Amino acid sequence: MSDTIKYQLDEARIPKVWYNIQADLPKPPPPVLHPGTKQPVGPDDLSPLFPMALIMQEVTTEREVEIPQPVRDIYRMWRPTPLFRARAFEKKLGTPAKIFYKYEGVSPAGSHKPNTAIPQAFYNKQEGVKRLSTETGAGQWGSSLALAGSLFGLEVIIYQVRVSYDQKPYRRALMETYGANCLPSPSDTTDYGRKVLGERPDHPGSLGIAISEAVEIAAKDPQTKYALGSVLNHVLLHQTVIGQEAMEQLAMADAWPDVVIGCAGGGSNFAGIAFPFIGKGLQGKAKKPRIIAVEPTACPSLTRGKYAYDFGDTGQMTPLVKMHTLGSSFTPPGFHAGGLRYHGMSALVSHLKELGEIEAVAYQQRGCFDTAVQFARCEGIVPAPEATHAVKAATEEALRCKREGRAETILFNLSGHGHFDMAAYIDYFSGKLQDVTYDESELVRAMADLPQVAA
Numbered sequence: 001m002s003d004t005i006k007y008q009l010d011e012a013r014i015p016k017v018w019y020n021i022q023a024d025l026p027k028p029p030p031p032v033l034h035p036g037t038k039q040p041v042g043p044d045d046l047s048p049l050f051p052m053a054l055i056m057q058e059v060t061t062e063r064e065v066e067i068p069q070p071v072r073d074i075y076r077m078w079r080p081t082p083l084f085r086a087r088a089f090e091k092k093l094g095t096p097a098k099i100f101y102k103y104e105g106v107s108p109a110g111s112h113k114p115n116t117a118i119p120q121a122f123y124n125k126q127e128g129v130k131r132l133s134t135e136t137g138a139g140q141w142g143s144s145l146a147l148a149g150s151l152f153g154l155e156v157i158i159y160q161v162r163v164s165y166d167q168k169p170y171r172r173a174l175m176e177t178y179g180a181n182c183l184p185s186p187s188d189t190t191d192y193g194r195k196v197l198g199e200r201p202d203h204p205g206s207l208g209i210a211i212s213e214a215v216e217i218a219a220k221d222p223q224t225k226y227a228l229g230s231v232l233n234h235v236l237l238h239q240t241v242i243g244q245e246a247m248e249q250l251a252m253a254d255a256w257p258d259v260v261i262g263c264a265g266g267g268s269n270f271a272g273i274a275f276p277f278i279g280k281g282l283q284g285k286a287k288k289p290r291i292i293a294v295e296p297t298a299c300p301s302l303t304r305g306k307y308a309y310d311f312g313d314t315g316q317m318t319p320l321v322k323m324h325t326l327g328s329s330f331t332p333p334g335f336h337a338g339g340l341r342y343h344g345m346s347a348l349v350s351h352l353k354e355l356g357e358i359e360a361v362a363y364q365q366r367g368c369f370d371t372a373v374q375f376a377r378c379e380g381i382v383p384a385p386e387a388t389h390a391v392k393a394a395t396e397e398a399l400r401c402k403r404e405g406r407a408e409t410i411l412f413n414l415s416g417h418g419h420f421d422m423a424a425y426i427d428y429f430s431g432k433l434q435d436v437t438y439d440e441s442e443l444v445r446a447m448a449d450l451p452q453v454a455a
């Protein structure tokens, strides 16, 4: 059909491998360093926290990593996800551009995050782990890992940032429905949590603090391992099912993108859609599209951060990673895209930015919600607050095409739906949703805390 809006693949077409961009990089990313010795970490340094299979995926340079059959079987619950052509939205914008979006909101948790939660739980189970610990902000990652834990018979303990725990009871209820134990962070169950509460009993929490708590209990209990929902190489690897499927679906539409867009918190859904396309470019097999990562102006690690070694958490327990960072003690101002409130950016995404392979833009939340509401009224799907940033960037590109009279093909990742985030839309409609900027002095302070590492 010439006016198709939904490109669907059969279950048998779920990718059989994950695509590893480390095989195609013109230059490897800088090594991850031990926080004490400042020497490159080895597998043994990471083994208290992660199962060996995931540690090996962190460093492998094999181009293709096989997806285990039990993982593919579970992926069938929602994969392949649909690729839509946003015909109604194109018409509304009056653009000659073709806009395609890959919709990851069809997973049980409502976002792309189960794509990595499932394999992470699988490898932990395989290595005899009994319990997984993690952190969650708004709750998307927590609910994804809770789902994965329930499917593989693993206990899951989740430290949820205090303010979200209090303000967003529905995500917590979802985690509990899947059988996870959800605690507000900072909590009195860890040394670091008790230290933070000692200094400020009403602390609202942050992702960095919750990571420290989750890492601490994994480090202290041999039966417990830690799971991270973004940032790490193996997480980005697992998300590449998104871009691989999108490539096949675009082929059904006889299309190849000129621009590929994803919102970026820690970088995983962005990498998921973008890396397979960057890879084809690096391999010289296809014209590399422009690749755009979109972040919030209030937490702009790629556009305003420094490319430097930093900790992944506030308690300074994690290895040091060279990345675009606002400083591990940076606390962003309150805004609605909870999944984009992280101080750093994944090492691989940061490295690609340094290599000039990707672009980055930042937008304020009001403009993002303006376009998201227009989008919902045309396409029906209500984007998650994080995903509104991708919608905004795709809209800006489509309007540029209109000004320039160019019929480019734009692909963006709609990383999740906003059904648990309607409070943000309520604020938007009541005029309470304000643009916020971070405090410049807070940024300067947090940057001054960056660890010293010899160049």
Ligand SMILES: *Cc1c(COP(=O)(O)O)cnc(C)c1O
Pocket: 110, 111, 112, 113, 140, 141, 229, 230, 231, 263, 264, 265, 266, 267, 268, 269, 270, 339, 340, 384, 386, 387, 415, 416, 417
């Ligand atoms: C968590 C989340 C994000 C941000 O995380 P990335 O690792 O950068 O993808 C974006 N969109 C949704 C819907 C999320 O749940």
